[in-house]
Amino acid sequence: MAQATNVGGHQSGLAATLRKDNWWFEAAWTGIGFLIFAIYTTWAALQGDHYWHGSYLSPFYSPVFFTDPSAAGAAPEAHAWFGLFPDSLKAIWPSFIPLSPAILILIGPLSFRMTCYYYRKFYYRSYFMTPPACAVGGRPQKYKGETAILVFQNIHRYTLYIALTYIVILYYDAIISFSRDGELGIGVGSVILLINPTLLAFYTCGCHAFRHLVGGQLDCFSCSDSAKSRYGIWQKVSNLNSRHMLWAWVSMIWVGLTDLYVRLVSMGVITDLNTWGS
Numbered sequence: 254m255a256q257a258t259n260v261g262g263h264q265s266g267l268a269a270t271l272r273k274d275n276w277w278f279e280a281a282w283t284g285i286g287f288l289i290f291a292i293y294t295t296w297a298a299l300q301g302d303h304y305w306h307g308s309y310l311s312p313f314y315s316p317v318f319f320t321d322p323s324a325a326g327a328a329p330e331a332h333a334w335f336g337l338f339p340d341s342l343k344a345i346w347p348s349f350i351p352l353s354p355a356i357l358i359l360i361g362p363l364s365f366r367m368t369c370y371y372y373r374k375f376y377y378r379s380y381f382m383t384p385p386a387c388a389v390g391g392r393p394q395k396y397k398g399e400t401a402i403l404v405f406q407n408i409h410r411y412t413l414y415i416a417l418t419y420i421v422i423l424y425y426d427a428i429i430s431f432s433r434d435g436e437l438g439i440g441v442g443s444v445i446l447l448i449n450p451t452l453l454a455f456y457t458c459g460c461h462a463f464r465h466l467v468g469g470q471l472d473c474f475s476c477s478d479s480a481k482s483r484y485g486i487w488q489k490v491s492n493l494n495s496r497h498m499l500w501a502w503v504s505m506i507w508v509g510l511t512d513l514y515v516r517l518v519s520m521g522v523i524t525d526l527n528t529w530g531s
């Protein structure tokens with residue numbers, strides 16, 4: 254007599270599953286890891302100080318639109334795109350939020366990260382549990398994709414251009430970090446600042462939207478020289494794309510550590526090894 258075999262689906266109820274592996278582990282470490290990053294980033298962005306040392310600029314504060322040089326470890330006025338904080342901005346700024354240069358610019362990179370396909374996957378799993386893993390029961394509110402309020406996730410393909418612009422800006426910061434008071438040199442901080450946009454480029458260039466940008470809407474990859482070039486770039490981008498999760502985490506951790514390094518050097522907690530001796 255034929256025996257019924259269960260070949261798919263999952264048991265209903267939160268966390269109910271037939272899986273025998275540690276399916277919860279990925280949801281747990283990604284959820285906790287990102288929470289730590291979010292808490293540190295929020296704290297660092299609200300400080301408004303110790304984001305500059307010599308020629309080192311924390312990536313959380315780049316680009317500096319306005320500065321308040323009276324704050325410890327703040328960027329000099331010459332390095333701010335629009336100089337000092339204008340009185341008109343101070344007048345309308347809510348008193349319960351510190352007026353920090355980082356607050357004005359962090360929405361750019363955050364809008365890219367938070368709408369990334371990989372980040373959506375992990376935070377829908379870790380925080381919303383819709384569901385927490387494949388073949389595991391989730392909360393009754395099912396994942397509905399990019400509908401209703403979540404339709405804003407579609408801005409990802411546009412925030413890609415913001416992310417690409419940031420990479421250029423952060424490379425500029427890295428290059429000027431090799432010069433201090435007109436003297437060329439090198440320090441541990443300059444190397445850290447140079448690695449930062451490189452890791453961000455690996456993450457950004459592996460973006461699904463970037464992959465579509467370089468190789469999408471082509472019916473034939475070998476029909477013209479330009480199509481062949483795009484195919485070559487698309488293959489490289491696809492390599493990065495296949496490790497998108499890795500680059501997402503490595504670049505995110507590095508950007509946080511870069512801020513921490515600049516902060517600790519600026520506060521005098523650690524000494525930067527460099528050729529300038531300062």
Ligand code: FES
Pocket residue numbers: 365369370371372409456457459460461462463497
């Ligand atoms: S899909 Fe992750 S950055 Fe675009």
